[in-house]
Amino acid sequence: xxxxxxxxxxxxxxxxxxxxxxxxxxxxxxxxxxxxxxxxxxxxxxxxxxxxxxxxxxxxxxxxxxxxxxxxxxxxxxxxxxxxxxxxxxxxxxxxxxxxxxxxxxxxxxxxxxxxxxxxxxxxxxxxxxxxxxxxxxxxxxxxxxxxxxxxx
Numbered sequence: 845x846x847x848x849x850x851x852x853x854x855x856x857x858x859x860x861x862x863x864x865x866x867x868x869x870x871x872x873x874x875x876x877x878x879x880x881x882x883x884x885x886x887x888x889x890x891x892x893x894x895x896x897x898x899x900x901x902x903x904x905x906x907x908x909x910x911x912x913x914x915x916x917x918x919x920x921x922x923x924x925x926x927x928x929x930x931x932x933x934x935x936x937x938x939x940x941x942x943x944x945x946x947x948x949x950x951x952x953x954x955x956x957x958x959x960x961x962x963x964x965x966x967x968x969x970x971x972x973x974x975x976x977x978x979x980x981x982x983x984x985x986x987x988x989x990x991x992x993x994x995x996x997x
Contacts (some may be wrong), residue, residue, distance in 0.1 A: 845886045847877045847934040862907040868996065869914045875993055876917075885924050892916050918996065928985055930995040934978035941974015942967050 850870050855863040873893065881889075892913045899909050921927040950966030985991040 845883045847873065847881065847886050848890045848893045848897075849873060849877070853901050855901075855940055856902075856979050862910060863992055865910045865914065868994075869917075871994060872914065872917060872992070874894065874909055876921075879927075881925070883986075884931030885920060889917055896947060914996075921992075925990070926985075927992060928982075929976075931982060931991045932991075933981035933985065934959070934975060937974040937981070941970045941972070941977065944970065945973045946970020 850866075850873055853866060855866070856876055876889070895914045899906055903909075917931070946967040946969060948966065949969050950963035953962040953965045954960055956962075982991065
């Protein structure tokens with residue numbers, strides 16, 4: 845079974861946000877068409893794409909439909925197939941590193957130095973640790989062909 849394509853749409857210059865989101869979704873669908881995906885995932889994605897293709901071009905909530913479909917497709921890829929966009933783990937672990945390692949180190953520095961301002965020393969160290977972990981996980985995902993060719997912010 846093959847993944848359906850998105851309907852070709854043309855947006856005015858005033859609708860830059862929706863044009864950008866739609867182009868990103870088109871790029872995602874085109875890349876997924878070149879991958880071997882399980883039939884149940886393809887069926888689920890085709891249903892979402894059909895719903896989006898049925899929405900009129902001038903519908904007020906088209907932007908939200910596009911974002912919703914993109915989110916559902918990415919979540920399906922992440923949860924079912926563990927396929928992630930570029931730098932997904934780096935972005936995730938930079939925040940997690942500050943939270944998990946940075947706060948802990950900040951508390952340790954504060955208690956050792958007996959100065960509350962030493963708490964701030966832990967955050968950049970935690971972020972650096974998180975970046976290292978995230979970059980390593982991204983590298984592993986790329987080696988296992990579990991990474992998409994583009995980054996999503």
